[in-house]
Amino acid sequence: MFLRLLKKDLLVEFRSREVSASMLTFGLAVIMIFSFSINISPDLFRRFAPGLYWIMVLFIAVLGLHRMFSHEKEFDTFSMIISAPVERGLIFLAKWVSGVLFLTVAEILITLPFLLFLQVGIPEQWVILIVIILLGNIGIMAIGSLVSGLAMRAKMSEVLLPILLFPLVSPQIIATVQATTAVFDGKPLASWQLWLNLMITFALVFGLAGYLFFEHITEE
Amino acid sequence: MIASELLSVTDLDKSFYHRPILKDFNLQIAGGEIVAVMGRNGVGKSTLFRVLARISSPVNGEITFQGRSILKGPDSNRKGILYLGHAPGMYPPLSAVENLQLISAIYTSPVSQSEVKSALNRVGLTDQVNDPIKIYSQGMLQRLKLALAILVDWKLLLFDEPFTGLDAQGRKFTEMILADWKQAGRTVMLVTHDFEWSWNFCTRLVILESGIVQYDFSPSDNDFTDAENQFRKLIG
Amino acid sequence: MFVTRFNNRLRTGIIIMILLMIINLVNILFNSPLVPIQQWAQKIFYYHVPCAWVAFLSFFIVLIAGIMFLKTKNYKYDRLGLAAAELGTFFTVLVLITGPIWASAIWGKAWTWEPRLTTTFVLFLIYSGYFMLREFGGAPERVARYAAILGIIAFIDVPIIFISVRFWSPEVQSHPQVEMALQPTGIMTTFFFSLFTFTMLYFLMLWIRTGILSLKVKNQ
Numbered sequence: 001m002f003l004r005l006l007k008k009d010l011l012v013e014f015r016s017r018e019v020s021a022s023m024l025t026f027g028l029a030v031i032m033i034f035s036f037s038i039n040i041s042p043d044l045f046r047r048f049a050p051g052l053y054w055i056m057v058l059f060i061a062v063l064g065l066h067r068m069f070s071h072e073k074e075f076d077t078f079s080m081i082i083s084a085p086v087e088r089g090l091i092f093l094a095k096w097v098s099g100v101l102f103l104t105v106a107e108i109l110i111t112l113p114f115l116l117f118l119q120v121g122i123p124e125q126w127v128i129l130i131v132i133i134l135l136g137n138i139g140i141m142a143i144g145s146l147v148s149g150l151a152m153r154a155k156m157s158e159v160l161l162p163i164l165l166f167p168l169v170s171p172q173i174i175a176t177v178q179a180t181t182a183v184f185d186g187k188p189l190a191s192w193q194l195w196l197n198l199m200i201t202f203a204l205v206f207g208l209a210g211y212l213f214f215e216h217i218t219e220e
Numbered sequence: 221m222i223a224s225e226l227l228s229v230t231d232l233d234k235s236f237y238h239r240p241i242l243k244d245f246n247l248q249i250a251g252g253e254i255v256a257v258m259g260r261n262g263v264g265k266s267t268l269f270r271v272l273a274r275i276s277s278p279v280n281g282e283i284t285f286q287g288r289s290i291l292k293g294p295d296s297n298r299k300g301i302l303y304l305g306h307a308p309g310m311y312p313p314l315s316a317v318e319n320l321q322l323i324s325a326i327y328t329s330p331v332s333q334s335e336v337k338s339a340l341n342r343v344g345l346t347d348q349v350n351d352p353i354k355i356y357s358q359g360m361l362q363r364l365k366l367a368l369a370i371l372v373d374w375k376l377l378l379f380d381e382p383f384t385g386l387d388a389q390g391r392k393f394t395e396m397i398l399a400d401w402k403q404a405g406r407t408v409m410l411v412t413h414d415f416e417w418s419w420n421f422c423t424r425l426v427i428l429e430s431g432i433v434q435y436d437f438s439p440s441d442n443d444f445t446d447a448e449n450q451f452r453k454l455i456g
Numbered sequence: 457m458f459v460t461r462f463n464n465r466l467r468t469g470i471i472i473m474i475l476l477m478i479i480n481l482v483n484i485l486f487n488s489p490l491v492p493i494q495q496w497a498q499k500i501f502y503y504h505v506p507c508a509w510v511a512f513l514s515f516f517i518v519l520i521a522g523i524m525f526l527k528t529k530n531y532k533y534d535r536l537g538l539a540a541a542e543l544g545t546f547f548t549v550l551v552l553i554t555g556p557i558w559a560s561a562i563w564g565k566a567w568t569w570e571p572r573l574t575t576t577f578v579l580f581l582i583y584s585g586y587f588m589l590r591e592f593g594g595a596p597e598r599v600a601r602y603a604a605i606l607g608i609i610a611f612i613d614v615p616i617i618f619i620s621v622r623f624w625s626p627e628v629q630s631h632p633q634v635e636m637a638l639q640p641t642g643i644m645t646t647f648f649f650s651l652f653t654f655t656m657l658y659f660l661m662l663w664i665r666t667g668i669l670s671l672k673v674k675n676q
Contacts, residue, residue, distance in 0.1 A: 001326070008311075008322045015352065016313035075361075076307030083273040084326045085299035146609065150602050155592040163588060164606070167581035168613055171620035178624065198620055205612060213605045216526055219277040220270070220598060237595055238673070279529065279597070 001086055005094035012071050013102060019067045023060040023106035030056045031114050042119040049120045050180035054136065054173055056114070057107065061140050062162050064102055065148040068095060073152070082218040092145060092214035096207065099141040100134075107133060120184075129183050135199045136176035142206040143169050149210075149217040172202045224251040225287075226407055227272070227376060232281030234264070234271055241267050243431035245281070249376070252405040254398070256418035259428035260455050265411045266306070268428070269378045272409075273303030285376065300375035302327065304368070306384070308361040312354035316340060316364055319353060324371045331371050339370040344393050358385035366394055377401075379410040395421075415451055419444055429454055462667055469660050480653040488646035497561035502647060504554040506654035507547045508576065512614075514544030514658065515579065519611040522604035531673070534600040537607055538590070539665035543658065545583045551576050571622040578617050582610045 013019055034052055038045060072078035082088060111133070115122055123129055147164045151157040175198040182192035189196075225248055232245040241264040249255060257265050270276040272283060274290060283290050288297040310319040317336050324331045340349055343363040348356070353364065362385050369377055382394050398421070401408055412418055418425055419439050425447070427435040434454060437447050484502045521537035524530070555573050556566035567573070586606050593599035 004322070004325045004330075008326065011318065011322065012311050012313055015318075071311050071313060074312050075310055076305055077309050077311055079270070079273070079275040079303070079305060079307075080309030080323060081326065083275050083298070083301070083303045084323075085296050085301075086326060087295045143609075150589065150606060153594055153598065154589065155594065156588075160585070160588055160592060164582070164585040167578045167585065168609065170578055171613070171616040174620040174624045194623055198616070202616060205616070206609070209609050209612060213608070216601045216605060219601075220275060220595075235597060238597075277529075277597075 002090045002093055005081075005086070005090055006097055009094050009098035010101070013098065016071065018070070019064045019102045020105050022067065023064050023102065024109055026063055027056060027060045027106060027110035028113065030059060031110070031117055035118055042121075045118060046120055046184065047181075049114075049118065050177050050184060052118075053111075053114060053180065054177050056110070057103070057133075057136065058140065058166075058169070058173065060106055060110075061099075061103055061137075061144055062165065064099060064106070065141075065144045065161060065165070066158060068099060068145065068148045069152045078218070079220075088215045088218050089211040091218065092149070092210045093207075095145045095149075096141055096210060099145055100137050103137045103141060104134065107137070123184050124186055125183050128189075129180065132176065132179045132183060132196075132199075135196070135203065136172070136180075139172040139176070139199055139203040139206070140169055142203050142210060143172070146206060146210040146213065146217075149214060153220065172199065175199045175202065225249070226251045226253075226285065228282075228284045229272070230282045230284075232271065232283065233279040234267060234276070234281075235279055236267070240431055242271070242278070245432055247426065247433055249407065249409065251375075251407055253407055253424050254402050254422045255407075255409045255424045255426055256422040257409055257411050257426050257428065258413065258415070258418065258451070259434075263428045264431060265428060266380055269303060269380050269409070269411065270305070273301060273378055274298055275303065299328075300373075301378065302369060302372050302374035302376070303378040303380075304365045304382075305380050308353065308356075308365060310353055310361075310364065310368075313352050315351055316345060316349045316353055316356075316367070319364070320368055320371055323368060327372045329373075335371065336367075339367040342370060342393070342397065343367045344389060359387055359390050362386050363390055363393070366397060370397065375407065377406070377408045377410075379408060381411050381413075383412065383414070415448055419447070427451060427454060466664065466667075469663070473657055473660050476653045476656060480650050483646050483649055489642040497558060500554050500558045502650040504551060504558060505647070506651045507550040507554060508572070509651060510654050510658040511544050511547035511551055511576070511579075513655070514540045514547060514662075515583075515607075515611055515614070517662070518544060518607040522607040525600060525604045531600065532670070534604070535666050535669040535673075536662075537604060539662055539669060541583060541586055541603070541607065542665065543661055545580065545587070547658070548576055548580045548583070552580060569621065569625045571618055571625065574621045574625075575614060575618045579610065579614065582606075582613070586610070 034056070038048070038052075069078060072081065081091060114120070144165060147161060147168065151160040151164060154160050175195040179192050179195040179199065182195070227247075227249040229245060229247040232242050233240065234242040234245075245268070257268065259265055267276060271278050278291070281291075285298060285301060290298040290301075310323065314322070317333065317340075320336045320339065321331060321333075337349075340346065343366045345360060345363050345367065348360075353361065356364065362382075366382070369379070382398070383391055386394060398408065402421070402423075410422075415425075423438065423440075425435070425437040425439065426433050427437075435447075435450060439447075480502075484499055488499075488502075490496070490498075517540040518537050521533045521540060525533035525537060552573070555576075559568065560566045586603060589606060590599055590603055593602055
């Protein structure tokens with residue numbers, strides 16, 4: 001059933017391309033603004049790059065989270081889905097996984113321009129960097145899908161979503177930025193093991209919370 | 221009667237902005253009944269359907285479907301209930317065929333392309349079936365919902381205003397399909413404002429007022445004029 | 457009937473509370489030894505720490521009320537949760553005001569990203585979002601559920617935020633709480649009396665606020 005729900009979310013996005021297209025163009029625009037507004041030497045910039053990268057990711061994630069339920073609101077399809085004899089936690093899991101996939105697709109196309117345009121360069125441990133980025137996405141989208149569900153039916157949901165999300169996601173941002181910085185500096189795993197553990201904990205805790213609470217979020 | 225009882229609503233309370241909509245609401249539906257739920261605007265007909273479909277949560281009360289609680293039990297307990305609301309309940313960017321396949325797969329089991337095509341034929345949707353449904357007219361969307369009801373294997377259909385937005389042909393198709401279901405002994409609850417049609421077609425008319433069932437007519441046991449007068453008085 | 461009974465108890469409660477607060481103030485000013493080096497600046501700690509304790513206690517009550525509401529759907533718990541969230545935020549603000557006052561005297565700067573202070577600040581932001589969700593969420597039946605969930609996930613987030621900030625800001629600052637063991641013994645009695653007074657004050661305020669909220673419902 002989970003796979004059917006996931007297939008549905010992926011097909012809807014594949015047809016409309018709303019989420020990935022908006023994430024991608026917005027990401028590129030942010031990179032341009034970063035390069036215009038930060039006039040420092042590449043060496044110095046490298047120290048800021050992990051933080052800026054995750055600011056950008058968080059912004060495009062918010063953009064995607066806004067659209068997470070948009071097609072289901074327009075024709076009241078959400079009611080159709082929750083009325084089905086399906087465990088509601090699975091609806092959350094499908095949203096979470098599809099959200100991570102959309103964000104990752106957008107990042108695949110944005111990360112390289114970010115590293116090259118801003119003259120950061122590709123770090124040696126780029127495989128580990130990919131793992132960290134994926135873990136970061138998983139955590140951000142876990143709490144993000146949960147908060148998106150809470151804000152979905154509210155007035156001013158576009159304001160409410162980031163206001164609720166940013167403080168809740170702050171430990172995840174600290175952890176991912178620290179881990180990314182460590183990898184940029186080529187530090188051994190032992191020095192950032194803590195941040196790795198924190199990211200995994202965060203994803204597990206809020207993934208589980210979303211799975212358990214979605215039952216109470218879905219109903220109007 | 222009790223043996224074939226399909227749905228039972230007991231002491232249901234539902235409020236909206238802390239204003240009671242349904243209050244100590246009770247209703248029993250037996251298998252094979254075609255029930256028209258009627259009443260003035262805002263009396264809670266659609267709310268009742270949404271509560272029965274578990275889209276909206278009630279404050280208190282109990283709802284059992286096939287003898288199992290759908291409020292407290294696992295989600296699989298509501299298997300067999302299909303709700304068709306005012307809105308199409310499908311994905312605007314997807315085609316009619318894709319929508320029907322995805323949603324029936326989530327409700328019961330996957331259906332083949334040819335089953336979908338034949339269902340669409342029965343409701344008179346033959347053109348544009350591969351176009352995104354966001355370009356469909358209201359009547360076409362209404363027919364699409366009907367096609368879903370043909371594909372999904374339900375035991376209780378909750379159909380909110382089946383005739384809205386339909387042309388004469390669309391209405392004829394809908395009535396034919398409803399008649400088939402009645403013939404087959406299937407159970408349907410529908411919201412409608414057409415008293416005369418309900419009287420002639422449905423096996424039972426349930427009229428809501430002040431949060432409860434005010435009148436419960438069975439067309440075979442009652443006089444049409446009496447019933448209609450009582451109904452008109454209530455509607456105002 | 458309810459109102460008069462409420463009024464009588466309320467009057468007694470408030471009178472006792474005023475007396476306690478005066479005794480507490482006298483105690484703090486004249487009845488506790490001056491701490492070496494910190495001198496008078498240390499006195500604010502008798503207010504700062506009880507405020508922080510009460511704020512966290514309050515958010516814990518929001519958590520319990522949230523769990524109880526989701527279980528029972530009894531609006532009594534929704535009102536308790538709202539009242540506790542309001543008071544918790546109020547005391548959080550007091551913590552955020554008194555903290556920098558003490559810090560500017562002792563550390564020479566008003567704000568540092570110190571774990572306790574930062575966690576309190578993040579909680580303040582989360583609860584600002586909580587009230588926006590309450591305000592803009594739509595029907596109160598739904599908002600009650602959403603607020604309960606947010607109260608629960610906010611509390612789950614606290615330890616994660618605390619740990620992440622703690623390892624993120626490497627500078628270990630001197631701390632009123634940490635240094636307490638080194639101080640003259642006389643301050644402990646005063647401190648615990650103040651803690652007691654604030655806890656009593658908190659429960660009185662909580663009682664009044666839930667009373668007012670339930671009166672509002674009755675008059676609707």
